[in-house]
Amino acid sequence: MSGAVWSYSENESVSNEVASAAADVAKGASAEPVVLEIGAVRAGVRAPGAKLLLKGPATSDVPPEVAAEAIAKASKQLQPAAILIGATRYGREIASRLAVKLTVGCLSEVSKLSADGNALAGERNAFAGKVVAKVSCALPAIATVKVGYYAAVESAGTAVTESDVGQVNPLVKVVSREKKAAGAVDLRSAKVIVSAGRGVKKKEDLPMLEELAREMHGALGCSRPLSSDLGWLPEEHHIGLTGVTVKPDLYLALGISGQLQHTAGMKDSKVVAAVNTDKDAPIFQASDYGIVGDLYQIVPAIRKALASRR
Ligand SMILES: Cc1cc2nc3c(=O)[nH]c(=O)nc-3n(C[C@H](O)[C@H](O)[C@H](O)COP(=O)(O)OP(=O)(O)OC[C@H]3O[C@@H](n4cnc5c(N)ncnc54)[C@H](O)[C@@H]3O)c2cc1C
Structure with a gap:
């Protein structure tokens, strides 16, 4: 050896x-x-x-x-x-x-x-x-x-x-390749992640969170239901056990309940902040800061506060 x-x-x-x-x-x-x-x-x-x-x-x-x-x-x-x-x-x-x-x-x-x-x-x-x-x-x-x-x-x-190592013959012949659509996120290297959960009521509301992510110089992530079940975001946005593992400086969970399968993928984030209407949501156990409230009110308020600092 x-x-x-x-x-x-x-x-x-x-x-x-x-x-x-x-x-x-x-x-x-x-x-x-x-x-x-x-x-x-x-x-x-x-x-x-x-x-x-x-x-x-x-x-x-x-x-x-x-x-x-x-x-x-x-x-x-x-x-x-x-x-x-x-x-x-x-x-x-x-x-x-x-x-x-x-x-x-x-x-x-x-x-x-x-x-x-x-x-x-x-x-x-x-x-x-x-x-x-x-x-x-x-x-x-x-x-x-x-x-x-x-x-x-x-x-x-x-x-x-x-x-x-000489010639190695593949068993599978690659017939063609298609590049993934542009705009794929790289959550692993993002310093700030704004993450959307089922608390978001409809796909049309996602741009509000996307804007917030952009204003915070971050990327948009999500819980599995938003990508795998609802198909609102591509798979590479989904964080957790069966998705991407991330450790940004700030993870902002919006309308995410915080099931183990989700927190397994973000628990090493430096700072976790969560917004949830349910004060008993498990995500608060995994958070440094928590706001019990409606993301539809909190997100515009954060954006307004950020805009006033510019
Ligand atoms: C084998 C397996 C693997 C899995 N892997 C993953 C994985 O990798 N990643 C993953 O995320 N999940 C995974 N899941 C699914 C996981 O168990 C949960 O079902 C999922 O994480 C729940 O997503 P959610 O928190 O967005 O939705 P929900 O659990 O439905 O939570 C929605 C939350 O939003 C809150 N809310 C509602 N309205 C508002 C509002 N207006 N403002 C603020 N808050 C609001 C609610 O109080 C609730 O806490 C897996 C499941 C299985 C069985």
């Missing part, structure tokens, strides 16, 4: 987060953090140490089964101590395929990763974030790393070594 901790994500900014996790793990295991690239080196991917380019696939844009096969081939040759993959939908598929191919254990969606030379350990939320489970796995091991937990690695190492 080599003294290396590999990190990989198909998404450049997630790759930079996973590289930070690999640097932490490598410290404890007296190993080197190595950022994997498949097919081609990407300019936006930073590395705390060296990069390892897996040559064979013609491009970095490969389907998960190709990434898994390429990483498995290189891993059999070079025997890293651990392989960390960003827990995106794509990354989860790579990690599970890889664990089967290499017959090693896999920790899922973990943060606070560490290693002591014998085992890889981390923490993961269980029961909608009510419980933190400490999990570990004997090395060599794989882990998918919780997206949004680690700060992106700062350093940009330039050394690139190569490993030829």
Whole structure:
């Protein structure tokens, strides 16, 4: 087994987060953090140490089964101590395929990763974030790393070594690709999030909250019913257990009851403020500031106060 901790994500900014996790793990295991690239080196991917380019696939844009096969081939040759993959939908598929191919254990969606030379350990939320489970796995091991937990690695190492993994034939042929509509939000990097819940009575009222978010230099998020059930906002706005995990400086929850599945995705926000007509709404338990009131009165009042300061 080599003294290396590999990190990989198909998404450049997630790759930079996973590289930070690999640097932490490598410290404890007296190993080197190595950022994997498949097919081609990407300019936006930073590395705390060296990069390892897996040559064979013609491009970095490969389907998960190709990434898994390429990483498995290189891993059999070079025997890293651990392989960390960003827990995106794509990354989860790579990690599970890889664990089967290499017959090693896999920790899922973990943060606070560490290693002591014998085992890889981390923490993961269980029961909608009510419980933190400490999990570990004997090395060599794989882990998918919780997206949004680690700060992106700062350093940009330039050394690139190569490993030829040869031709990997995809099982699935990509017939065509369509870009997502423009205007997609990046809630993970937003400093302020104004979040809408079922207290918003109709879709036509959302622009009022969107305006507030803009005036606060923030982004608009929502609870799951608004995106998944009502379809008022695209999926990438939905925060929680099955949505995005966020930790802005300010999270303003408007008409959100605060069920565990929602708070699991925003409980690490620095400051939480909530507006709800129900004084017993659970969101107040998760808030630093609370207003018992009607968002249709409170939102215009906040906007007026902000306007008077300009
Ligand atoms: C497996 C599973 C996964 C889930 N994952 C997620 C997830 O990731 N994210 C998520 O959000 N949910 C998730 N849910 C759904 C979750 O359980 C809740 O149903 C959802 O979060 C409730 O959304 P809400 O707070 O907007 O609506 P409600 O629970 O209906 O709350 C609306 C709130 O608005 C208040 N209100 C009403 N009118 C006003 C007004 N005029 N002004 C101010 N307040 C008002 C009410 O008092 C109430 O508290 C999941 C559920 C399951 C089963």
